[in-house]
Amino acid sequence: MYKSLSLSFMPCKAMLQPRARITRQDSENFVDYRTKVARNPTMERLQRNYLFPEISAREAEHMEKYPNAKVISLGIGDTTQPLPDVVASSMANYAHNLSTRTGYRGYGAEQGCKELRKAIAETFYKDMGIQGKEVFVSDGAQCDISRLQAYVDSSVIIGQTGDVENESGRYRNIEYMKCGPHNSFFPNLSKAARTDIIFFCSPNNPTGHAASREQLERLVGFAQENGSIIVYDSAYAFYITDGSPRSIYEIPGAEKVAIEVSSFSKIAGFTGVRLGWTVVPEQLLYANGFPVINDFNRIVCTCFNGASRIAQAGGLASLSKHGYKAVISLVDYYKENAEILLETFESLGLRTYGGVNAPYLWVHFPGSNSWDVFNEILEKTHIITVPGSGFGPAGKEFIRVTAFGHRENILEASKRLRSLL
Amino acid sequence: MYKSLSLSFMPCKAMLQPRARITRQDSENFVDYRTKVARNPTMERLQRNYLFPEISAREAEHMEKYPNAKVISLGIGDTTQPLPDVVASSMANYAHNLSTRTGYRGYGAEQGCKELRKAIAETFYKDMGIQGKEVFVSDGAQCDISRLQAYVDSSVIIGQTGDVENESGRYRNIEYMKCGPHNSFFPNLSKAARTDIIFFCSPNNPTGHAASREQLERLVGFAQENGSIIVYDSAYAFYITDGSPRSIYEIPGAEKVAIEVSSFSKIAGFTGVRLGWTVVPEQLLYANGFPVINDFNRIVCTCFNGASRIAQAGGLASLSKHGYKAVISLVDYYKENAEILLETFESLGLRTYGGVNAPYLWVHFPGSNSWDVFNEILEKTHIITVPGSGFGPAGKEFIRVTAFGHRENILEASKRLRSLL
Numbered sequence: 001m002y003k004s005l006s007l008s009f010m011p012c013k014a015m016l017q018p019r020a021r022i023t024r025q026d027s028e029n030f031v032d033y034r035t036k037v038a039r040n041p042t043m044e045r046l047q048r049n050y051l052f053p054e055i056s057a058r059e060a061e062h063m064e065k066y067p068n069a070k071v072i073s074l075g076i077g078d079t080t081q082p083l084p085d086v087v088a089s090s091m092a093n094y095a096h097n098l099s100t101r102t103g104y105r106g107y108g109a110e111q112g113c114k115e116l117r118k119a120i121a122e123t124f125y126k127d128m129g130i131q132g133k134e135v136f137v138s139d140g141a142q143c144d145i146s147r148l149q150a151y152v153d154s155s156v157i158i159g160q161t162g163d164v165e166n167e168s169g170r171y172r173n174i175e176y177m178k179c180g181p182h183n184s185f186f187p188n189l190s191k192a193a194r195t196d197i198i199f200f201c202s203p204n205n206p207t208g209h210a211a212s213r214e215q216l217e218r219l220v221g222f223a224q225e226n227g228s229i230i231v232y233d234s235a236y237a238f239y240i241t242d243g244s245p246r247s248i249y250e251i252p253g254a255e256k257v258a259i260e261v262s263s264f265s266k267i268a269g270f271t272g273v274r275l276g277w278t279v280v281p282e283q284l285l286y287a288n289g290f291p292v293i294n295d296f297n298r299i300v301c302t303c304f305n306g307a308s309r310i311a312q313a314g315g316l317a318s319l320s321k322h323g324y325k326a327v328i329s330l331v332d333y334y335k336e337n338a339e340i341l342l343e344t345f346e347s348l349g350l351r352t353y354g355g356v357n358a359p360y361l362w363v364h365f366p367g368s369n370s371w372d373v374f375n376e377i378l379e380k381t382h383i384i385t386v387p388g389s390g391f392g393p394a395g396k397e398f399i400r401v402t403a404f405g406h407r408e409n410i411l412e413a414s415k416r417l418r419s420l421l
Numbered sequence: 422m423y424k425s426l427s428l429s430f431m432p433c434k435a436m437l438q439p440r441a442r443i444t445r446q447d448s449e450n451f452v453d454y455r456t457k458v459a460r461n462p463t464m465e466r467l468q469r470n471y472l473f474p475e476i477s478a479r480e481a482e483h484m485e486k487y488p489n490a491k492v493i494s495l496g497i498g499d500t501t502q503p504l505p506d507v508v509a510s511s512m513a514n515y516a517h518n519l520s521t522r523t524g525y526r527g528y529g530a531e532q533g534c535k536e537l538r539k540a541i542a543e544t545f546y547k548d549m550g551i552q553g554k555e556v557f558v559s560d561g562a563q564c565d566i567s568r569l570q571a572y573v574d575s576s577v578i579i580g581q582t583g584d585v586e587n588e589s590g591r592y593r594n595i596e597y598m599k600c601g602p603h604n605s606f607f608p609n610l611s612k613a614a615r616t617d618i619i620f621f622c623s624p625n626n627p628t629g630h631a632a633s634r635e636q637l638e639r640l641v642g643f644a645q646e647n648g649s650i651i652v653y654d655s656a657y658a659f660y661i662t663d664g665s666p667r668s669i670y671e672i673p674g675a676e677k678v679a680i681e682v683s684s685f686s687k688i689a690g691f692t693g694v695r696l697g698w699t700v701v702p703e704q705l706l707y708a709n710g711f712p713v714i715n716d717f718n719r720i721v722c723t724c725f726n727g728a729s730r731i732a733q734a735g736g737l738a739s740l741s742k743h744g745y746k747a748v749i750s751l752v753d754y755y756k757e758n759a760e761i762l763l764e765t766f767e768s769l770g771l772r773t774y775g776g777v778n779a780p781y782l783w784v785h786f787p788g789s790n791s792w793d794v795f796n797e798i799l800e801k802t803h804i805i806t807v808p809g810s811g812f813g814p815a816g817k818e819f820i821r822v823t824a825f826g827h828r829e830n831i832l833e834a835s836k837r838l839r840s841l842l
Contacts, residue, residue: 032706033677036648037617039707043716078527088520091731092513098694099509106499106692139560139695142726196458227457256454271527272730273519274560285453286460295464305563308729309693310512 051390052076055374062378072413074341074401075384077205077359079269081333081406083314084326087268090317091310098310108306111297112137112277116312119319120277124237124262128249134281134293136300137315139307141235141263141276178394181353181364185209189218194226200248201233203240206391206400207362208354210244216251223257229284229292230258235276238267238331240357255281259292266359268318268327275311334359337410338403344414359403362388366397373399381416472811473497476795483799493834495762495822496805498626498780500690502754502827504735505747508689511738512731519731529727532718533558533698537733540740541698545658545683549670555702555714557721558736560728562656562684562697599815602774602785606630610639615647621669622654624661627812627821628783629775631665637672644678650705650713651679656697659688659752661778676702680713687780689739689748696732755780758831759824765835766822780824783809787818794820802837 055075063071082088097103111117118132138144175195177187185207200219202211211219223230230248237246248254263276280293317323342355345363355361365373370387377383377399386402388395403410476496484492503509518524532538539553559565596616598608606628621640623632632640644651651669658667666672669679684697701714738744763776766784776782786794791808798804798820807823809816824831 032704032710033645033674034648034706034708034710035644035650035678036708037650037713039709039711039716043719076528080525080527082522082525083519085520088517091516091519095512095516095731095735096509098504098512098690099506101503104501104503104690106501106690107497108693139729140726143564143724223456224454227455229456229458253454257456269519269525269527271726272529274726274729283453285455287455287457288460289453289455290460292458295460298464303564305561305692305695308560308695308732310516310731311729314516 051386054390055384055386058375058378059384062382066382069382070412071382071384072405072409072416073384074405074413075386077266077402077404079266079271079334079404081269081330083269083273084318084323084330086320086322086326087314087317090323091273091314094310094313105309108309108312110301110304110306111135112307113309113312113316116316116319117277119316123319123324125247125249125279128247129255130249130279130281134279136278136280136296137307137312138276138278138304139274139311140265141233141261141278143304144261144276144278145231145233180207180394181351184212184215185353186211186215186218189222192222195228198223198228198230199233200230201235202244203236203354203358203360205236205358206360206386206388206395206398208356208358208360208400209362210240210242210357212244213250216245216248216254220248220251220254220257224253227287228257230254232258232260233262234260235263236266236358236360237262239335239359241335242357244357249279249281255283257284259284259296264315264318267331268315268323269330270311270314270318273311273314275307275315333407334403337405337407340410340414341401341403344417347418348420355403361401361403363399363401364397365399368397370396370399377417377420380420381413383413383416472807475811476805476807479796479799480805483803487803490803491833492803492805493826493830493837494805495826495834496807498687498823498825500687500692500755500825502690502751504690504694505739505744505751507741507743507747508735508738511744512694512735515731515734526730529730529733531722531725531727532556533728534730534733534737537737537740538698540737544740544745546668546670546700549668550676551670551700551702555700557699557701557717558728558733559697559699559725560695560732561686562654562682562699564725565682565697565699566652566654601628601815602772605633605636606774607632607636607639610643613643616649619644619649619651620654621651622656623665624657624775624779624781626657626779627781627807627809627816627819629777629779629781629821630783631661631663631778633665634671637666637669637675641669641672641675641678645674648708649678651675653679653681654683655681656684657687657779657781658683660756660780662756663778665778670700670702676704678705680705680717685736685739688752689736689744690751691732691735691739694732694735696728696736754828755824758826758828761831761835762822762824765838768839769841776824782822782824784820784822785818786820789818791817791820798838798841801841802834804834804837 059071063069098105112135114132116137117135120135121130121132175193177192179185179187185204198219202216203209219230222228232248234247240246245251248258248260260279261276264270264273265276278296280296282291282293284292286292318327338355338359338361341361342352345352345361351364353362353364370389374385374387377385386400388398388400391400473496480492484490519526533556535553537558538556541556542551542553596614598613600606600608606625619640623637624630640651643649653669655668661667669675669681681700682697685691685694686697699717701717703712703714705713707713739748759776759780759782762782763773766773766782772785774783774785791810795806795808798806807821809819809821812821
C-alpha cells in the first residue's frame with residue numbers, strides 16, 4: 001500500500017534528524033554576510049523530491065505551448081463544490097457575532113470546543129466506545145500528523161513511501177513495506193519487523209484502496225502482538241460504502257493500540273477552512289501503564305492554541321441533522337465523479353484500483369513509465385494527472401487521478417480520455 | 422528578561438529529545454493491556470510544571486469557599502473586546518461566499534494569500550525592506566514557534582525561562598540568561614556564550630518591558646559577531662508607543678540575522694480566530710550561503726496547509742484603512758486599562774514594570790513569595806493574578822497582571838486593590 005502520509009510526513013521526519021555540526025568559519029570570505037548556522041543537511045536531500053511543484057512546472061510549460069487549451073486538472077485532490085448553506089451560514093453568523101459583546105470569544109480550549117468533540121464522537125464513532133474527551137480538534141490532519149511526528153521522533157513506520165530518502169537509505173529506523181495489487185494493497189505482516197509506531201492510511205491515498213475488515217483485524221492483531229501503536233489516517237473514510245470499516249475502532253481491541261487522525265477537508269469541503277481531529281483513546285497505554293492521551297493533551301496544549309473558532313462552528317453545523325445530509329450529498333457527488341472516471345478508464349481496457357470507496361483512482365499502465373504516461377495524457381488531452389512514481393518506485397506503472405472537480409469538467413475529461421482510443 | 426517563549430516553547434523542545442529505549446517486556450503481567458512503547462521520559466518531568474492549570478485549580482478552590490464572590494481575572498492574557506465591524510463582516514462575507522460556486526475556495530497557498538502577505542509587509546515593515554514574499558502567514562505565533570522549534574532541534578537559546586527543566590539541568594545545550602530590573606531587562610552579552618539561535622521577545626511577556634533601540638542594536642551586533650540567528654517574538658509590538666522599535670528590522674543589518682514571529686491575536690483580538698505570521702528575510706543565509714527562507718518555505722509547505730481562509734480575510738480587513746483605525750482603537754482601549762492598573766499599583770507604593778508599551782504589568786513585592794502574594798490578593802480582593810515564579814525563579818518576588826478586560830472590571834479591580842491599603 002502506498003502511504004498517503006509519505007508526502008506530508010517524510011520531510012518533517014527529516015527535519016527532526018540531528019544536524020551535523022559543520023563548523024565552517026569561512027563566512028567572512030564571502031561578499032554576502034552569512035550566519036555561522038549550518039544548514040540541516042537532510043533538507044538538501046529533500047529538495048530533490050518535490051512532486052507537485054514538478055507537475056505545476058510541466059503544466060506551465062504545456063500552457064505556454066498551447067495557450068488556448070482548456071486544461072483540466074485531475075491532479076492535486078482539492079475539493080471544488082460550494083459548502084452547504086447551513087454550514088456557511090453558521091460560520092458567517094459566528095464571525096458576525098464576534099463583533100458583539102455577547103458573541104465575542106477569545107482563546108478557546110486547545111482541544112476544541114466540547115460540543116464539537118462530542119458531535120464528532122457521536123457521528124463517526126457511534127457504538128465504538130469513543131467519547132468526546134478522547135477527540136482532539138485540529139486545524140487539519142496534516143498539522144496533527146506533524147505534531148504526532150514531532151513526538152514520535154524515533155518512530156519506525158510501516159508503509160511504502162518510495163521517497164528519495166528511501167532509495168538513498170536515509171531513514172535507517174523506518175521499515176518500508178511494498179504494497180500493491182499483488183498483495184491486495186496490504187503488507188505481508190509475517191515478514192514485518194516490530195516497530196513502535198505503524199502509520200496506516202485507509203482509504204489509501206494514492207491508490208484509493210480501502211482496507212477490508214479482515215485486513216484491519218490482522219493489522220490490529222499485529223500491533224497487539226508487538227505492542228506497537230497504530231497511527232490510522234482515515235481522512236477519506238466517509239467515502240467508504242462497501243461495508244469496509246470506516247474507523248480502526250470498528251475492530252475490537254483497536255482502542256488499546258491505535259490513534260486515529262481524520263479531517264473535515266474531504267468530508268465537508270473544508271480544505272480552505274481547515275478543521276480536523278485526532279482520537280486518542282484513554283485505554284491506549286505506554287509500556288509503563290501511563291495513558292498516551294495525557295501526553296497528547298499536553299502536547300496539544302503546549303504547541304497549539306486550538307482550531308479557529310469559526311471553523312469549529314462550521315464543523316459543528318456540518319454534523320447537525322441538516323448539515324450532515326448536505327455533507328453526504330457532497331460526498332456522493334464526488335463519488336459519482338469517481339464512477340464516471342472509473343468507467344472511462346475501464347472502457348479503455350485499463351486495470352483500475354480505488355474509485356469505489358475513495359475519491360482517487362489508481363490506473364495501471366503495464367510496462368510503462370508513469371511520467372511518460374503523464375506527458376502523453378497531457379499532450380493529447382490537456383488533462384493533468386499525477387504520475388505514480390511520485391509516490392514511490394512501486395508506482396512507476398501507475399497514474400493517480402482525483403475525482404474532485406465540477407461535473408462538467410469530469411465529463412469533458414472522460415470524453416477526451418475516451419478519444420485516446 | 423523573562424522569556425515569553427518559555428511556556429510555549431520548552432515542552433516542544435522536550436518532546437524532541439531522543440527517547441530512552443526502555444525494553445520492558447513485562448506488559449503481560451498487568452491486568453490492563455499496555456503497548457510496549459516507552460513513554461518519553463522528558464514528558465514525565467514536564468508534568469511537574471504547569472502554571473495556568475495550577476492557577477485554575479486555586480481559582481476553583483476559592484470559588485468553592487466564596488460562592489458569591491465576583492472573581493475578576495487579571496491572569497491569562499486573553500482579549501475581551503468585540504472585533505471591529507469591518508473585520509467581522511469581512512469574515513462573515515467570506516464564509517457566506519464559500520457556499521456559492523464563484524466564492525468557493527479549496528486549499529490556499531500554504532504561505533498565505535498574496536494580498537495578506539503584501540499588506541502585512543506594508544503595514545508592519547514599511548521602509549524596512551521586507552517584502553510580501555518574505556512573510557509567511559500562520560495560524561498563530563505559538564504554532565509557528567513550534568514549527569521553528571521542530572527545525573532548530575539542536576538550537577541553543579538565550580533567555581531566562583526558569584522552567585523546572587532549567588533547575589534540573591535538563592537542557593544542557595540551552596543558555597539561560599537572567600534578566601530583570603537590575604540589568605534593564607537585557608542580558609549581559611559580554612558574558613553570553615555563542616549559540617546558533619537566540620530567542621528574544623519584545624515587548625516581553627511577562628515583564629511588559631519593550632527593548633530599547635540601543636538594546637536591540639547590541640543584540641543584532643552580538644548575533645552578527647557570533648553568526649547566530651535571532652528568533653524575535655514581536656506579538657505585542659503594536660502596543661509600543663514610546664518610540665522603541667516595533668520590529669527587529671528597524672535595526673540596520675537585522676535582515677541578515679533575524680527571523681520575526683508575530684500575531685494578529687493581541688493586535689486585532691484574533692485569539693479565537695487564529696492568525697499570525699513569520700518573517701524570514703531573503704538575506705538571511707546559512708553558513709554555506711543557502712537562504713534560510715527556502716528551507717522555511719519547504720517546512721511550511723510540508724507541515725502546514727495554510728491558515729483558515731476565513732481568518733485570512735479577517736486579517737486583510739483589519740489592515741484596510743477602516744480596519745486599521747478600528748484596530749488601533751482596540752489597542753488603545755487595552756493600553757488605557759494598563760494605565761489604570763499601573764496607577765493603582767503605584768498608588769499602593771509598589772514598583773511596577775511594563776504597562777506602558779505592553780498589555781502586561783510586572784509588579785514587585787520585595788522580599789515576598791509570589792504564590793503568597795497571589796493567594797493574599799485572591800483572598801482579599803477576589804482577583805486572579807499570575808505569580809511571577811511560574812515564569813522562573815527570578816520572578817519569585819513579582820506578580821504579572823494583564824490589562825486585557827472589560828473597562829468596568831478593570832475599574833472594579835482597581836478599586837478593590839486600592840482598598841488593600
